[in-house]
Amino acid sequence: MLVQTNYPDHPLLQDLVHNGYQHFAKQALVERKQARLPPFSYQALFRAEANYPSYPEKFLRSLAEITLENCQYAGPIPAAMEKKAGKFRYHLILQATSRKSLHLAIAQLLTAIPQNEWLSKVRWSLDIDPIDLNW
Structure with a gap:
């Protein structure tokens, strides 16, 4: 090599x-x-992007305000390349000590997204067990 x-x-x-x-x-x-990083924990990565810098952050921040059992948030934080192709991008990492806790938390967050006031202003995605934080 x-x-x-x-x-x-x-x-x-x-x-x-x-x-x-x-x-x-x-x-x-x-x-x-x-x-306490994988493979000793489990992660999900919510990504959001929008034309205005505050929209993806506000969308993810409203998700992070939801109290979850046995899970921790990191973020929202700007993506490594915060602006790409005219879009502003943010990440929210969800981490749990068990896969079951992670999946229950994701289900709870997915249920809340349709009521999120910023939903119509962002494009978002979810990556379970993300390999990296690039996007």
Whole structure:
């Protein structure tokens, strides 16, 4: 394998080079467990976009105001590329310690969306077990 980088002294790259993939993967899993990230938790990602910057944030914020059992919100936060093709984009991450809790929470949020005052102003989507936050 050939790796090209601008950061050859980065600690993660150095760990991979000097200790091998097995050590690197085990360490990454330990860190993910400590941070309660997947595969030690379950996530869903609500995405919203609109022509005006405040609309997707307000849409997702109104979802995040709904109290859910055994779940936590992160966001809403601007997408990594906040504006793309003239649309403003935001994310809301939902995280739970069990898949059942996540699915119950998603069902509760999906039930609330038709009454959301910002629904007609945004385009939204839901990604269960998102691979990344790009959009």
